[in-house]
Amino acid sequence: EDKVVQSPLSLVVHEGDTVTLNCSYEVTNFRSLLWYKQEKKAPTFLFMLTSSGIEKKSGRLSSILDKKELFSILNITATQTGDSAIYLCAVTQGGSEKLVFGKGTKLTVNP
């Protein structure tokens, strides 16, 4: 059965801390891995990763994929209260347009 597992499920940090969110996957015919941020409403797209070892970066957020070990990490440096959200990892497979989602990591950044 295809699955995407995120860890930790929840995380509480203080402003300024650096956090690393994990996503491991076991799917057939892997094509890409996507990270989304979900606040109170619907998810907003952060990154899409298809190649191993190439870091994607946007401001304080960065992500990398390891296709050999079947995982990805999402790093957030110098966290701010506005980073508080649920971070979702999803995987796509060849021949399918569906996203297979993990359960998400709930990040809380306290002032």
Place this chain on the structure above:
Amino acid sequence: GAVVSQHPSWVICKSGTSVKIECRSLDFQATTMFWYRQFPKQSLMLMATSNEGSKATYEQGVEKDKFLINHASLTLSTLTVTSAHPEDSSFYICSARDSSGIGHIQYFGAGTRLSVL
């Protein structure tokens, strides 16, 4: 770019009535749209894949006669919850895949919170 509009954002209805939710891609064409349901503190559950000009593909366990999907144009898909009951109360989210761009990325609407009394 890549904006998906979903309307309404919140709806309350009586049991037995039908509710229509619209999902529009505002600045791109979407041959494929997706409808999800999200329960509190859980991840998104795919209900169906909506294809422009053809029938939707429903996930196992989703009643197609209860959740009617219409994707009549390249920018609009609708989900109609027919004869709604309190157990249908949930957060419904649509997404759209940009047909002309990087095909794997789905852009999400803001969601619709449905409360059935």
